[in-house]
Amino acid sequence: MGKFVGQVCPVCQQKFKDQDDIVVCPECGTPHHRSCYQEIEHCANQSKHGTEWEYETKPVTPNRESQQEQPQQSGQKHNIVCSQCGANNPPNGLFCLFCGAPLQQKDGVQTPQNTVPQQLLMEMSLGGLHPEDSIDGISVKDFAAFIGSNTAYYLPKFKRFSEKKFLSFNFSAAIISPVYYLFRKMIPLGILFLIINLLATFCYTIVQVNTIVPIQNSLLLNIAYYGMQAIGIFSTIFGLLSGLFANWIYYKWSVRTIKKCKAKAGEDLAKYQELLVKKGSVSPLFVGIGLIFIFLFSIIFSLVLSI
Incomplete structure (x- = not known):
């Protein structure tokens, strides 16, 4: 039913989405949301049945909302899995947000912005530090890329060592x-x-x-x-x-x-x-x-x- 995406349901006047349950009138071809069709119990264009009229699919012009949603959908389908730590990363990321390791690129997909949960998870993997924090003039993300595994254990200790606290x-x-x-x-x-x-x-x-x-x-x-x-x-x-x-x-x-x-x-x-x-x-x-x-x-x- 992908050809009806963007068309308008004649009952609720809402645009069809890819995941919607759509039913088509067998006589004139008018698409409806299944729930809308069941609500009125007949085709919305029933009055035109028996004539030569048939439903025609209208070309859909992408609006700004759909253009903004597309990168997010693409990002969900094409996330890059880091070979070092196994974390999911945006499709056009150069380096892993979690450990800093280089990522394999995928062309033609825009990178979505980080969500709050991703940011929190990233900082947890870095021992509560932010990737751009500095330890002895070196960014935390560079330390994470170098350490590779168990960054949550080492990075807080490295931070304390830089502050002259050596007990470990x-x-x-x-x-x-x-x-x-x-x-x-x-x-x-x-x-x-x-x-x-x-x-x-x-x-x-x-x-x-x-x-x-x-x-x-x-x-x-x-x-x-x-x-x-x-x-x-x-x-x-x-x-x-x-x-x-x-x-x-x-x-x-x-x-x-x-x-x-x-x-x-x-x-x-x-x-x-x-x-x-x-x-x-x-x-x-x-x-x-x-x-x-x-x-x-x-x-x-x-x-x-x-x-």
Whole structure:
């Protein structure tokens, strides 16, 4: 019934809309709202039946209201889903309103204005901050694009750090330090904690192999036993310090890296956003490589000792 959209119902004198339930007189072709037809119980042009008169569809000139509604309807049908956070964005948005990541463009559709619920949801995803707020001279939306995930957790902490309030604790960084730093692409710290884990694995493997196949080298056994105890104490202290300072370290890391991305991109905004996502965000791949490396090291070293 789309051909009747914009035509006027002869009973209520209201224009037909695409979602209206329309019935057509089988004799003259006059369209009615179903409720209107049922109300008068006959065709509005019944007096013309039996003549050669037939209903003619009149051309509809779009008015200003319908032109304003069209972008909204198009926006509802063609919202862009952010590949980083999964949020719905306007069809012509350049960057995600929620995390700041670059969006894939769709041509020919105008961008509707943000609604109040979208704005509130966006600020919730940013930890209550506005995208244009500044932290150490960097906008919140740029930090969000760099962080990628869990922005609601990090951004308020970053704001407090910029105000010289440093009290914070990160349990992930304390318990699984190498996984945390590798996941957040802080590779040097990730490698440092990975080496500590490898040393612990080295000592533990020697002790375990000795229970199955006695090792004759007493010096190696003493190094393993005392090393395992020392690394255990050191790891506990280092893990606690990591938990206390990981968020602040990530904050400083983010500020330094974002400024480098800005300097490298210059005035090229698209390149700047691309660098933020590339250098920031998270990397399960780095975590996987680190865990596989520890596992292979343990297996190979056990085999070498047992020969």
